[in-house]
Amino acid sequence: MAQPAEKAYYRFVVLFFNCLLTFGSYFCFDMPSVLQDQFQGNLTCPNTTGTNSTTDCVEGLGMSPQEYNLLYAIYAWTNAIVVIMAGFLIDKLGNRFGVFLFSFLCVLGSSLFALGSHFKGTPYLLPLMLTGRLLFGSGNGSLTIVQNRITAFWFKGKELALAFGLTLAFSRLGSVLNFFFTQMFEEGFGMQWTLWGGAFLCVLGFTSAVIVSSLDKVGIKQLGLDGAIQEESRKVRIQDVKLLSLRYWLLVLTIMFFYNGIFPFIADASKFIQDKYSDYSQKEASYIAGAVYDSSLVLSASVGILIDFVGLRGVFAVACAVFTLPVFGLLAFTFVPPLVSTVWLGVTYSFAAASMWPSIPLVVPQATLGTAMGLATSIQMIGIGVSNLVVGQILGSKSSDKIPLWRWQRMMIFMLANTIGCIITSVLLNIVDHRQGGILNKMTKKSAQTEREEDTETLNPELDQTDEEENPQHSIN
Known part of the structure; x- marks a missing residue:
């Protein structure tokens, strides 16, 4: 009689709770984007009772554009450093170690970030909030690696791109709900309680970590693969990085350049829309910026x-x-309604995420998948971190109600330059892939799966071919 883990429904149950791992953390990640006016608002505002009162004044934390963008830059830089070792540790110590540690760091970081907002007007505010983003970045980027590793294990040779797409959809659901509800919550309860609400969602992610860890452990045992996984983990060495091919590195650079135009833009999109298109309120601008994630x-x-x-x-x-x-x-360079651009960007982002990230398991040795994902995330975050700093420099170091249009145009030109870099590396990727067998451009799922199984057989000649066909999970992810 077949074990539950051998049935299709089991891997989709694993997928459901695996998706919930990052729902809360993705909600928290872009909360500063929705609350940018409050983060960069004045420490105090004049009374609004008189006829000549300043009704446009927003009371907030008093951050400059540079300090605000530093909140995103430190998240990216922390990811860049931590995820390299995190990927190796996950390969070495397993998914359960990673899922507990990194989901806990998300809870700790988001809580410290919320706590820091209570210290406005003091020298403690920025260090506390930056430390919170640092810990949050340490957890969230690494948690995504564990999430992808679990997905790749349970869906390799099956509905891999679908599983990656659903994982992204759940994560983006958190981002979408942030853009829809954070502003309303802030109006009703204030910024501090809003940030604590985000931290609570990270606690729900930790609860999902407990569940998915248990399902993963029980399922692997039922499949009889626990011993094989432990054996493969013992073989993992940091020197295995040398096994990563030119095709992998070009894929990583393609990912980095593409995401350099996504996340730094979204971080400032709400403010940009309000500054350039003066007829949009903060709430409407947040909805339009969030359309990237809606799509x-x-x-x-x-x-x-x-x-x-x-x-x-x-x-x-x-x-x-x-x-x-x-x-x-x-x-x-135009005044076309910004919703056109954000929806358009969301469409290309959807195709990029579903085509680029699931390609990594196809071009790296199975046992080093965590390390490869960690390196890919690290390089991606280095690029995003540099981009955040560049954008902050372009937009200026002075806190002001409205940033000049020419500064926003320079920012968009910088985004264009990154997109051109993505075109160059993706073309080179296709050339190299074609010369090495063209696994990335196989026309059907079946043919790509066959190619991957041949690669796995070469890497793990001791595995029985019949077992491999019956249990695709037999390859260690």
Whole structure:
């Protein structure tokens, strides 16, 4: 009689709780974007009772644009440092170690960030909030690696792109709800309680970590793979990085350049929309900025199914970069309604996420997948961190109600430059992939799976081929 873990429903139950791991942390990540006016608002505002009162004054934490963008930069830089070792440790010590440690860091970091907001007007505010973002970044980026590793283990050779797409959709659901509800919550309860609400959602993520860890442990034991996984973990060495191919590094650079145009833009999008298009309120600007995630939420699962079916991951990577170019051009040089650009960006983002990240398990040795994911995330975050600092420098160091349009145009030109870099690396990726067998552009899921099984067989010749076909999970992820 088949064990529950051998049935399809079991891996989808694992997937559901695995998706919930990052729901709360993705909600928290972009809370500063929605509350940018409050973060950069004045420490005090004049009384609003007189006829000549300053009704546009927003009371807040008094951060400059540079200090505000530093909240995102330190998150990215922390990820860049931590995820390299985190990926190796996950490969060495297993998913359960990673899922507990990194979900706890998300809770601790988001709590300290919320606590720091109570110290406005004091020298403790920025250090406390930056430390909170540092710990939060240490947990969230690494937690995504564990999440991807669990997904790759349970869905390799099956609905891999669909599973990655659903994982992204749940994460983006957190981001979407942030853009829809954080502003309303802030109006009703204040900024401090809003930030504590985000920390509570990270606690729910920790609860999901307990559940998915238990399901993963029981399932692996039922499949009879616990001993094999431990054996493979003992073989993992830091020197295995040398096994990563040129195709992998080009894929990582493609990811980095593409995301350099996504996250730094979203961090300042709400403020940009209010400054350039003066007829939008803060709430409306937040909704429009969040449309990037709305599109991703709606499309992720269907795009994953499409890419599982047709393959062509390398082609999609080039297409995503090319079709992203007009987005920043429209934002920089036209007054086309910004919703057009944010929805458009969300569509290309959906295809990029479903084609680029699931390509990594196809081009790296199975036993070093965590390390490879860690390096990919690290390089991605280095790029995003540099971009955040550059954007902060472009927008200026002085706190002001309105940033000049020419500064916003320079920011968009910087986003365009990153997109052009993505086009170049993705074209090189396709050339190298074609010369090495073209696994990224296989036309069907079945043919790509066959190619991957051949690679796995080469890496693990001791595995029985019949067992491999019957239990795709037999390859260690």
